Amino acid sequence: MKIHEYQAKEVFADAGIPVPEGQVATTPAEAFEIAQKVNRPVMVKSQVHVGGRGKAGGIKYAENAENAKILAQKIVGMDIKGLEVKKVLVTVAEDIISESYVGIILDRATKKPVIMVSPAGGVDIEEVAAKTPEKIFKLHVDPVKGLRPFQARNLAYKLYRDIAQVRAAADIIMKLYDVFWSKDCSLVEINPLITNTNGDVIALDAKINIDDNGLYRQKAIAAMRDIDAEEPAEVEAREADLSFVKLDGYIGCIVNGAGLAMATMDLVKKYGGEPANFLDIGGSSNPQKVVSAVKIILDDPNVRAILINIFGGITRCDDVANGIVAAFKQLNPSVPVVVRLTGTNEKEAYKILQSVNLPSADTLDNVVKKAIELAGTA
Numbered sequence: 001m002k003i004h005e006y007q008a009k010e011v012f013a014d015a016g017i018p019v020p021e022g023q024v025a026t027t028p029a030e031a032f033e034i035a036q037k038v039n040r041p042v043m044v045k046s047q048v049h050v051g052g053r054g055k056a057g058g059i060k061y062a063e064n065a066e067n068a069k070i071l072a073q074k075i076v077g078m079d080i081k082g083l084e085v086k087k088v089l090v091t092v093a094e095d096i097i098s099e100s101y102v103g104i105i106l107d108r109a110t111k112k113p114v115i116m117v118s119p120a121g122g123v124d125i126e127e128v129a130a131k132t133p134e135k136i137f138k139l140h141v142d143p144v145k146g147l148r149p150f151q152a153r154n155l156a157y158k159l160y161r162d163i164a165q166v167r168a169a170a171d172i173i174m175k176l177y178d179v180f181w182s183k184d185c186s187l188v189e190i191n192p193l194i195t196n197t198n199g200d201v202i203a204l205d206a207k208i209n210i211d212d213n214g215l216y217r218q219k220a221i222a223a224m225r226d227i228d229a230e231e232p233a234e235v236e237a238r239e240a241d242l243s244f245v246k247l248d249g250y251i252g253c254i255v256n257g258a259g260l261a262m263a264t265m266d267l268v269k270k271y272g273g274e275p276a277n278f279l280d281i282g283g284s285s286n287p288q289k290v291v292s293a294v295k296i297i298l299d300d301p302n303v304r305a306i307l308i309n310i311f312g313g314i315t316r317c318d319d320v321a322n323g324i325v326a327a328f329k330q331l332n333p334s335v336p337v338v339v340r341l342t343g344t345n346e347k348e349a350y351k352i353l354q355s356v357n358l359p360s361a362d363t364l365d366n367v368v369k370k371a372i373e374l375a376g377t378a
Contacts, residue, residue: 004047006089008206022091031072034090035065041093044071046085099192121192147177168201184214240292249274252297252306273372290323305375312343321349336374340367
């Protein structure tokens with residue numbers, strides 16, 4: 001789960017991380033009032049769950065409250081990478097002397113949090129990694145021992161020479177790690193971490209992603225979810241208890257089990273196709289989940305064929321087949337569908353599917369090839 005910059009800054013401020021003064025506005029009039037209270041130049045920043053807001057024109061400098069109102073009028077309602085801007089953060093425009101980067105993610109290879117810092121802040125960290133990897137410094141943190149103060153200071157020395165700024169940055173890194181660990185984060189990021197003309201070290205931007213599996217412990221964070229800012233299909237999938245991620249391809253995939261779903265998508269790529277989604281119906285034998293899955297995929301105009309690949313262990317193939325038949329009756333798919341069902345009650349499942357006369361395949365390779373073939377004729 002993602003939260004907006006203004007929400008992430010609230011979390012940072014509660015943890016003692018310095019952030020610029022600011023408030024969120026949903027109308028130009030509110031932006032005017034906030035800027036008037038600040039009584040100094042401000043930044044008007046679009047609040048959407050995508051990167052590249054500045055390049056898209058969603059972050060602007062305003063000299064005064066009237067200018068902030070005019071800019072908010074332009075930014076609210078703007079489309080940025082398919083998402084409509086519905087609110088803006090009006091925040092103090094700091095006089096920037098230097099920009100650095102600090103971020104923490106979970107390294108699945110080492111099963112440890114990894115802190116990354118770079119003196120090259122203010123740009124995409126991927127760009128820094130590609131062009132100047134020597135400017136990125138990493139520290140894997142022992143999850144049992146946690147981050148030690150001397151480790152945070154060592155990282156801070158990679159960013160600053162002034163001892164006061166080193167101490168300030170080390171304190172921010174320690175507190176950022178506490179946020180990462182205590183809030184069940186999958187990512188926390190400050191880009192840029194700036195110094196201003198007073199020598200202060202401030203988190204100018206803030207990004208937090210939360211591991212969905214930890215949300216039951218994070219009631220306050222869960223309440224920050226902005227459904228309007230999320231992909232509608234992903235919201236619908238979550239409400240149907242489906243694991244779904246939209247992609248850019250044209251082969252709609254319905255699979256049970258994350259590993260099998262990944263293997264299916266890999267084979268789609270191997271044989272020259274492009275998966276339109278990751279969709280895992282899980283281990284449930286509820287036919288309605290299949291109906292919901294088909295509906296979500298059919299709502300994607302890019303889908304030219306649907307591939308259903310089920311390995312029946314806990315999941316019963318006949319229940320999935322009943323869901324497929326129900327989906328055909330309710331939704332009348334306009335794109336071809338190919339099915340592979342193997343495992344528990346597969347014979348019964350294929351008898352059920354005879355009523356809708358669906359093409360099927362006996363192996364994973366064959367069902368993928370068939371889906372790509374059908375997509376080409378759709």
